[in-house]
Amino acid sequence: MLEILPESVRLKTPEGEKTLKNDFVFALTGYHPDYEFLKSLGIRTQDPDMRPECDPKSLESNVPGIYLAGVIIAGAKTGEIFIENGRFHGQQIAADLKAKLHPATAVI
Ligand SMILES: Cc1cc2nc3c(=O)[nH]c(=O)nc-3n(C[C@H](O)[C@H](O)[C@H](O)COP(=O)(O)OP(=O)(O)OC[C@H]3O[C@@H](n4cnc5c(N)ncnc54)[C@H](O)[C@@H]3O)c2cc1C
Numbered sequence: 001m002l003e004i005l006p007e008s009v010r011l012k013t014p015e016g017e018k019t020l021k022n023d024f025v026f027a028l029t030g031y032h033p034d035y036e037f038l039k040s041l042g043i044r045t046q047d048p049d050m051r052p053e054c055d056p057k058s059l060e061s062n063v064p065g066i067y068l069a070g071v072i073i074a075g076a077k078t079g080e081i082f083i084e085n086g087r088f089h090g091q092q093i094a095a096d097l098k099a100k101l102h103p104a105t106a107v108i
Helices: 035-040 070-074 089-101
Strands: 008-013 016-021
Touching: none
Parallel strands: none
Antiparallel strands: 008 016
16 A cells, blocks of 8 residues: 555555555554553463463463453454453453452352
8 A cells, every 4th residue: 555545545566556446445454462561560471372371260360460351361362352252251350359358258
């Protein structure tokens, strides 16, 4: 992509420069989690997928008291967590906090 113009885009192709008429441009540039942020908290990640270390049941990371929820759990494999399964993470974390704060009343 060389340039996005109001009604066209200029492309560099093996056959030379081309201009295509267009209405919209979607910038699907990809993304990845903020690994540096995790690192700054002391959370370790595992290569090659950069999954942060956490207990699969409680979702507490290797840093006691820091829990992980949502798509971050899958590291670079962001396609593994959806709203459908990620929405249960809060429940797991709350159960662990409850057990730790009130060990006598916890149901195991
Ligand atoms: C194109 C697309 C379509 C999808 N369609 C579906 C679907 O149909 N059904 C479904 O179940 N799931 C779908 N998903 C997946 C769903 O969007 C994710 O599973 C869900 O959004 C994950 O929620 P999350 O809170 O874990 O992460 P996110 O929604 O990614 O939220 C993380 C937030 O943290 C912020 N953040 C990151 N780093 C920092 C930082 N250092 N400091 C402060 N804030 C920070 C980000 O800006 C972001 O707002 C789709 C995903 C994509 C990309």
